[in-house]
Amino acid sequence: MDAKAIDQLLESQRQYFLSGETLPVEFRIAMLQRLRESVRRREPDISKALTADLGKSGYEGYMCEIGLVLSELGYLIRHTRRFAKRRHVPTPLAQFAASSYLSPSPYGNVLIMSPWNYPLLLTLDPLADAIAAGNTAIVKPSAYSPATSQVIDELLTECFPPEYVTVVTGGRAENAALLEKKYDLIFFTGSQSVGREVLRRAAEHLTPTVLELGGKSPCIVDCTANLRLAAKRIVFGKYLNCGQTCVAPDYILCEASIKDALVAELQTQIRLQYGDPPLSNPDYGHIVNEKHFDRLCGLLDQSKIVHGGEICRETLQIAPTVMDAVTWEDPVMQEEIFGPILPVLTVDSFEDIYPLLAVRPKPLALYLFSENRARIRAVMERCAYGGGCVNDTIIHLATSEMGFGGVGESGMGAYHGRAGFEAFSHRKSVVDKKTWMDLPMRYQPYNRGRYEKLLRLFLR
Numbered sequence: 001m002d003a004k005a006i007d008q009l010l011e012s013q014r015q016y017f018l019s020g021e022t023l024p025v026e027f028r029i030a031m032l033q034r035l036r037e038s039v040r041r042r043e044p045d046i047s048k049a050l051t052a053d054l055g056k057s058g059y060e061g062y063m064c065e066i067g068l069v070l071s072e073l074g075y076l077i078r079h080t081r082r083f084a085k086r087r088h089v090p091t092p093l094a095q096f097a098a099s100s101y102l103s104p105s106p107y108g109n110v111l112i113m114s115p116w117n118y119p120l121l122l123t124l125d126p127l128a129d130a131i132a133a134g135n136t137a138i139v140k141p142s143a144y145s146p147a148t149s150q151v152i153d154e155l156l157t158e159c160f161p162p163e164y165v166t167v168v169t170g171g172r173a174e175n176a177a178l179l180e181k182k183y184d185l186i187f188f189t190g191s192q193s194v195g196r197e198v199l200r201r202a203a204e205h206l207t208p209t210v211l212e213l214g215g216k217s218p219c220i221v222d223c224t225a226n227l228r229l230a231a232k233r234i235v236f237g238k239y240l241n242c243g244q245t246c247v248a249p250d251y252i253l254c255e256a257s258i259k260d261a262l263v264a265e266l267q268t269q270i271r272l273q274y275g276d277p278p279l280s281n282p283d284y285g286h287i288v289n290e291k292h293f294d295r296l297c298g299l300l301d302q303s304k305i306v307h308g309g310e311i312c313r314e315t316l317q318i319a320p321t322v323m324d325a326v327t328w329e330d331p332v333m334q335e336e337i338f339g340p341i342l343p344v345l346t347v348d349s350f351e352d353i354y355p356l357l358a359v360r361p362k363p364l365a366l367y368l369f370s371e372n373r374a375r376i377r378a379v380m381e382r383c384a385y386g387g388g389c390v391n392d393t394i395i396h397l398a399t400s401e402m403g404f405g406g407v408g409e410s411g412m413g414a415y416h417g418r419a420g421f422e423a424f425s426h427r428k429s430v431v432d433k434k435t436w437m438d439l440p441m442r443y444q445p446y447n448r449g450r451y452e453k454l455l456r457l458f459l460r
Contacts, residue, residue, distance in 0.1 A: 001168050003177050009166060010181055013109045013136040016163040022106065022134045025084045029077055031131050031160070036073040038159045039066065039124070042151060046120055049147035053119065054241065055285030055317075064241065065121040068398060072125050075400035075417055076132040083132070083421045094458035097434040104425040106134035107208070108184035113175070113198070115190045116144035116288055117244040117338075122189045122212075123152055127165070129420030130187070136164050140178055143171035144288050183207055185424065189246075192336075192409060210413035210423050212246070213406055214336050217365040218357060219249035219393065220379065222350055223258050225369035230391070231265035234342075235273055237367070237393025239320045242285045243340040244292075247365040247387075247394055250337055251326070253353060256346040263324055263344060267307045270320045278319045279312055286316040287339060293318070296339040299332040308340070328356075350375060357383055362408035367393050386410050 001009075021027065039046070043066055050061040084104055091100040110130050114123040123141050130137045139156060141149035153167040160166070168174055179186075179201040188198045189212040202209045219238075221230055238249050254262055275281045287293040293316045300309055301323060308321030318340050326332060326343035333343060347353055366385035370376055376390055386406035387396050397404045403419025405411055415423045441451035 001170065001174060001177065003180065006168070006177055006181060009138065009162065009168075010109065010183075012163040013138065013166075016161075017106075017108050017136045022136060022164070025081050028084075028132055028134055029080055031164075032073055032077050032080070032128060034159055035124070035128065035131070036070060036077070038155050039069055039073070042155050045151050045154075046148070049145075049151045050120065052147040053116070053145040054244070054288060055315075056241065057283040057285075060241070060283065060285075065118055068121050069124045069128070071398075072400055072416065072420075073128050076128055076421070079418070080132045080421065083418055084134075091431065092458070094439075095431060095433070096439065097437050099432045101430055101432070103428040103430055104133070104421070105428050107424060107426055108135060109138070110135045110185040110187060110424060111138050111140065111178060111181075111183045113140045113178075113186070113188045113190065114142060115246075116142035117241060117246070119145035119148035120152065126187045126189070126210075126415055126420065126424075127156075129415050130424045131165070132421050133424035135185070135424055137166075138178070138183075139165065139167045140175065141167065141169065143169070185210070187415075187423070188212065195411070210415065211406070211411045212404075212413075212415075213364065213409070213411040214246040214338070215361055215363040215406070215410040216250040216333070216336050217247060217363040217367070217385070217388075219252045219367040220353060220369065221252060221254040221258065221262055222368075222370040222372060222375060223255045224371040224375075225258070225391075226371065227258060227262050227265045230369040231262060231269045232273075233392050234367075234369075235266060235269040235320070238342050239270070239274065239340050240394065242287060242318070243342075244288065244338055245394065246338075247397055248338075249342070249365075249367055249393055250363070251333065251343040251345060253345050253347065253356070255350055256348050259324075259344060259346050263306060263322060266322050266342070270307060270322070274320055277310065278308070279310060279315070279317050284317070287318060288316075290316065292339070296337070296341060299337065299339075299341055301326075301330065301332065304330075353379075354382055362386075362406070362410055364406045364410035365389075365394075365396070384408065 047058045047061045050056040086101045086103045088101045091098050112126050141152050149169055156167050182205040185208050186202050187210045192213045195211045195213045278284055304323045304325050306322050306324045308319040310319040321341045323343045326345050362384045364386040366388040368379050368390050389396050400417030403414030404416045405414030413423050441455055
C-alpha cells in the first residue's frame with residue numbers, strides 16, 4: 001500500500017470516527033461479539049496458519065493464542081459497559097456548587113503493529129481493547145508470519161468495514177509508510193530496536209505510544225525452592241513456542257549451592273516434556289525463519305552445552321538447550337535470546353542478585369522460585385521489572401484482571417482487560433459548575449478584608 005492509499009484510508013477512518021458511530025457502548029459490544037464469532041468460525045484456519053508459520057500444534061495454538069483471544073473478548077463483552085461509565089469524584093469546597101467526574105473517551109484513530117511470535121494473540125488482543133474503548137484501527141501484522149497475517153486480513157475484512165477496522169499487510173516498506181502518518185495513538189509490540197524507531201517517528205507528531213517490548217527476563221532460583229517443580233515450570237515457560245516468547249525466562253540466576261541439582265532436574269524435565277530426541281516431537285515447533293535460526297546458532301557455545309544443542313537447518317529447529325558455566329560476558333548474555341537456549345548463571349550469596357540486576361536494563365518479566373517469604377517480598381519490592389510470577393513462569397500475562405506491560409527499556413504502558421480499555425482511552429476531567437450560585441471571592445477587584453480568611457479556609 002502506497003502513501004496515497006494510506007492517506008485515503010486514514011481520512012476515511014477519521015471521518016468515520018467523527019461521525020460518532022463508534023461511541024455508543026452497545027455498538028462496541030456488538031463489534032466485540034462479531035469479532036468473537038469470527039474467531040470461533042475461523043479457528044481451523046487460524047490453527048493451520050499458526051502451524052505453518054511457527055510449527056505450533058493445534059493444542060498449543062489454542063492454549064496460547066486462540067483461547068486467550070476468546071477469553072479477552074469475553075471479558076470485554078461482559079465489562080465494557082462498566083468501564084465506559086463516568087466516574088464521579090469529590091469536588092473541592094472552593095468549587096462549590098459543582099459536580100466532578102472522569103469520562104473515558106476514545107483516542108480516535110489508532111495504529112496497532114504486532115509481531116510474529118504470537119501473531120494472532122498480539123494482534124487481536126490490543127484490537128479488542130481498542131474496539132472496547134471506541135476507536136477505529138489500522139492493524140499491521142508481521143510479514144514474518146505470513147499465513148497468520150493472511151487469515152487475520154481475511155477475518156477482519158469480513159468482520160468490519162475498512163473505515164472502521166482495516167489491515168495493512170507487507171514488510172518494512174509498509175511499516176515505514178505507516179509510521180510517516182499521524183495517528184491518535186500507536187500501539188506497538190516487538191523488539192527494542194524497532195520500538196526505538198517507532199517512538200522516534202511518533203515523537204514527530206507528538207503521538208502517544210504504548211510499547212510492548214522485551215528484554216532479558218531473569219529466572220531466580222534460591223536454595224529453598226522446590227527444584228523439581230521449579231524445573232518443570234521453567235522448562236514449560238522457556239521452551240514454549242521454542243523460546244520465542246517475550247516473557248520467556250531468558251536465563252537462570254541461582255545460588256551456586258543448588259546449581260548442579262537444578263541443572264539435573266532441568267535435564268530430566270526436558271526429556272519428560274519433549275521426549276528424546278525432542279526434534280522428533282510433533283508438538284515441538286520451529287524457529288520462525290532462517291535469519292533468526294542463524295542468529296541463535298551463533299549463541300550456542302558447544303563447550304558450555306550440558307543438554308540439547310542439536311539443530312536441523314531443514315526444519316529450522318533447535319533442541320531445548322541448557323548452557324552451564326555461563327558468564328555475563330558470553331555472547332548469549334549480550335542480547336535477548338528469544339529462542340530455546342537457557343543459560344545458567346550462579347551467585348554465591350542470594351544478596352548478590354540485587355546489585356547484579358540493578359545495573360542491567362529493566363526486564364519485561366522476572367520470575368522467582370523460593371519458599372522464603374522474606375526473600376520473595378524483598379525481590380518483588382526491590383527489583384524493577386514489568387511483571388512476573390512467584391514459583392511459576394509466564395502465566396501472569398494470561399489474565400484480563402491485571403495489566404500486562406513493561407517498564408523502562410522493556411516498554412511503556414499496559415493492556416489486557418481494564419488496563420487495555422484505559423490504554424486506548426483518554427480520561428477527560430470535567431467539572432460541571434452549577435449556575436444558581438457563584439462565589440465572588442475569585443473575581444477582581446480582590447476584597448482582601450472580606451474574603452481572604454474564607455479563601456485560606458477553602459484552600460488549606
